[in-house]
Structures are given as structure tokens and as C-alpha cells.
Amino acid sequence: MQLSRDWWAVVLAFTAALFVKLGALPHVPW
Amino acid sequence: MTSDVTVISPPAFGIGTRYARLLPGIVLLLLIGYLGKLTEQSIAAYGRAHQVTLPNIEYVLWAIVFGLIVSNTIGVPSICEAGVETYEFWLKAGIVLLGVRFVLGDVLRLGGLSLVAVVLELAISIVVMTALGRVFKLPPKLTSLLSIGASICGVSAIIAAKGAIDADDEDASYAIAAILALGAVSLFLFPVIGHALGMSDASYGLWVGLAVDNTAEATAAGALYSDAAGKFAVLAKTARNATIGFVVLGYALYWVRRGGAAGVANKAAFLWQKFPKFVLGFLLISGLATAGFFTRAQSTDLANLSRWAFLFTFAGVGLRTNVRALARQGWRPLVVGVAGECVIATVTLAMVLIASRFSS
8 A cells, every 4th residue: 555655646746747847737826 | 644555456546436435535635725725815815904913824724723623523524534544645746746846966965964863863762762661561562663653754654564563453553643642732832942942944844854753744844834944844754754664674673583573574675665655756856856857937836736735635634633532542652652752852953953053
């Protein structure tokens, strides 16, 4: 469980980073 | 928050029913977290509109408080429980994304510095907790679990160690309850002490990263002080988390020698299995940002995404803290925890203050 959750968190973060890099995600406000 | 199950498949976050089951709780995390953010903004807007100076209470605290109110009054609805448990997943994703705010050189320098402090902190925590456990005549395995929880990263370390040293469920839940109760207290206490001592963001963040046991609470306690302190707290805590495998392995081998646990077949595999993988993601994103892979605007977007991820985490911290359940765990583990944590917090504070004097 620990392995998979950790890896999934990394996968999610990198997918988001890729989307931002490619401009596929609109500006993220805070 | 995690278990020591080594089977990789099926993934915790698959598709279909597994995913759908998580949705209600994730929506609850978002609602509570967002309510916290709205509350902070509303108070600030009210102060501006009426030209009064109101204390700036961060969304972090509101999200935790609202979560606490729900979990200790109506309780978390059972349909939401599975989703609420994902708060640690969002924390890890948020930490990976936060890597964009660090220059890799700083990470390695500060992380290395933190690691030196972590080694000292580990030694102190283990010695103090073991001595207190003996004084209060706690079961030896409960003492081991409390030592591991206090020295590394709270709940995940206890759960990782539970399997490795064949501890009882009851001992694990005692140790987890003690660590969680102390984490909740430190959230409110640490920022007050930091402000009273006029600590810099870096010193305060390092102290929180060393002394607050659970990563979610450490991140929250850092963010409550300032954004910059939150960053330092995450970095120090991440360095501390990276040592989890070594400490758990040490305890596993100790209990194998005493005949109280099954052997460790492959030490390298054991270390890799216990290593928090999100630390690698954090370093990789930091490396990419340092290499100029992201523009300034993209870095800001990713840092904002990280804050959204933490929003879920802070709501989860409140939602899974049940005061009555903690009270039911008995007073002795709690006394050992409180006494031990006070010593650890004081010693790490002294370490940080001395280090900051020499570095300034």
C-alpha cells in the first residue's frame, strides 16, 4: 500500500507538471 | 496512513468502484479545506472594508478547526471515511510539487544540514523514549513503536514498523494515538513559541521539521508560521522521512535478535520498500525547476497546485483527529509521549538556535 500510494502521488504530481508545462492546464489561481 | 503490505497490485487508486468509493471523502476534504480558505479571505476582506486590524488566521488553522468540529460532533460519515484517508496522498503529491520552489543545490545543502540534525534528533528521541518507556513500564514493543514514531515520521513509521517487529494492533493504535494527540497540540503550541522567541523562518521551519512527528502536522505547523517557514519545515521533515528505512530496519534486526520478530531476508530490498518514494519525486521536480524546465509562471502554477493539495491534507488532519478516541487509549503511553516530545522539542530547539547563531 505504501509503495503504491507513494508512487501514485508522484505520478499525479508529474502529470500535473506535464500539463502545466504543455499549457494544457489553465492558470492555477490561489 | 499507510500499511506495510508489500504487494504492489492492485493499486490503491485504480479506476471504477475503487475510485468511486473515495469520491465522497475527497469532496468532504475539499469542502472543509475550501471553507477554511474562504474564512481566511472573508475575515481579511471584512478588516479591509471596515478598516480594522484583525489577526490574520491562516486557512490552515481554519481547515483543521472545521475538520475537528465535524469529526468530534457529528463524526465523519462512514461513506466518507475511505476518501478522507487519502489526505496523506494529497500531502505527498503536494510535497512533490513544492519541489518546484527549491533550487536543487539548496535542497542538497539544506537537506544535508537537516540530515545531520536528523541523526542527532534520532539518537536523542530513541534514547529518551526508550528510557521513559522503561520508567513507565510500557510493553517493550510499544516502547519501540513510540520511539520510532517520535524519531522519524509519526504514523507511517509506526505502521511500517508494526509489521517489521510483529507488534500487536493494540500497541500500534496506542502509539499512533499518542503521536496524533501530540501532533495536534504542537500545531497550536509551536507557532506561539516560535513567535515568542522571534525565530527566523528558516530556524522555525527546521525546528518544526525535526520536532513535529507526523508529516501532515509538521507541514501545517510550518505553514501556520509563514509560507517560507512551511517550505523549510517540509524540507527538514522530508530529510527525516528519508531515514525511515534505516530506523525501522534497525528495530526489526533488534527484535529478530531477541526472538520477537521474523527475520529480514534482504536488507537492501527492505530499505527500498520502506523508503518514501515521494522524496524522489520532490528531488526530481526540484532538479527540473533548477534546470529551467519551467517558466516563472509555470512554477507559480505548480506551487499553487501544491497549496491546493495541502488544503485537502489540512482538512484531513482535523477530520481524522477524534478527541474521545484518543482519550480512550489510556494515559500511560500519552504521558510517555508528552514527556518524551517535550524533551525532544527542547533539545531540537536548542540545536536549531545554536546552529542559527553560528550561521548568522
